[in-house]
Amino acid sequence: MPELPEVETIRQGLARKILHKSIVAVEVRKKRMIFGRISDFIRSLRGVHIAGIDRVGKLLIFKLSQKDRYLLVHLKMTGQLIYQDKKTLIAGGHNFPKIEKLPNKYSHIIIKFRDGSHLYFNDLRQFGYARIVGEQEKNKIRAKFGLEPLSPEFTWVNFQKVFSAKKTKLKALLLNQQHLAGIGNIYADEICWSAKILPWRPAHKISPAELKNLFNSSKIILARAIARGGTTFSDYRTAEGRPGGYRRQLKVYGRHNLKCVRCGRLILKKKINGRGTHYCAHCQK
DSSP states (O other): OOOHHHHHHHHHHHHHHHTTOBEEEEEESOGGGBSSOHHHHHHHHTTOBEEEEEEETTEEEEEESSTTEEEEEEOTTTEEEEEEOSSOEEEEEEOOSOOOSSSOTTEEEEEEETTSOEEEEEESSOOOEEEEEEHHHHHHHHHTSOBOTTSTTOOHHHHHHHHTTOOSBHHHHHHOTTTBSSOOHHHHHHHHHHHTOOTTSBGGGSOHHHHHHHHHHHHHHHHHHHHTTOBOSSSEEOTTSSOOBGGGGOSSTTOTTSBOTTTOSBOEEEEETTEEEEEOTTTOO
């Protein structure tokens, strides 16, 4: 699943392509990909334009030119947004399979703009969704997300509140979107390694000094990942269609049985709450 840096990279890429373009047609091929009736979904989009693109956690928020209307898109596990015009084809999200022709069998929502360009919402497993909401509903959904590491609200005081009296394992807390929005498996491992804390430590037993390291590591690592276009493995591409450049910067995730770049010991891997977790038993305490 794309994490905060990957979704932010998609947001920035699409903002360079589709802002202020008028929508002339919408096709929904899979009812399960939207909320509500297909006719209402199409009616809400046809004739309007994208006035802005925002994001909270891993959720993309497209502000429509119609007053108090928003298109929400979540890519989930295998979602992909693909923009195509006469000269360009760019994809953001998961890369499956090689894009040769559009639309294809994975193209479940198709948006056509007045200039002839298209935005395709492809999804192999159809876990992603798109929905139209008003201002009140959008705010209610945003309120369900926790503190976001790159927002102005991500302060030392607010970060401490997230961890206060929490007895859950550190990694489980980092992955809980209701507490911290946007962090997924890759960056949780990287943040714990950077802060020199074992991912299974109970959150309430982390010392103030360790917590401050965790706070700083969260900001630094996510900012660097965005600057490099996110992390790429076998199935992720940026909104410009290029592999994310942060993979070469990873210190622990995906480096099982390789040497730790900090101490030279082998990186280990175990499951925590069902998630594969990479760590250095020597560096992290």
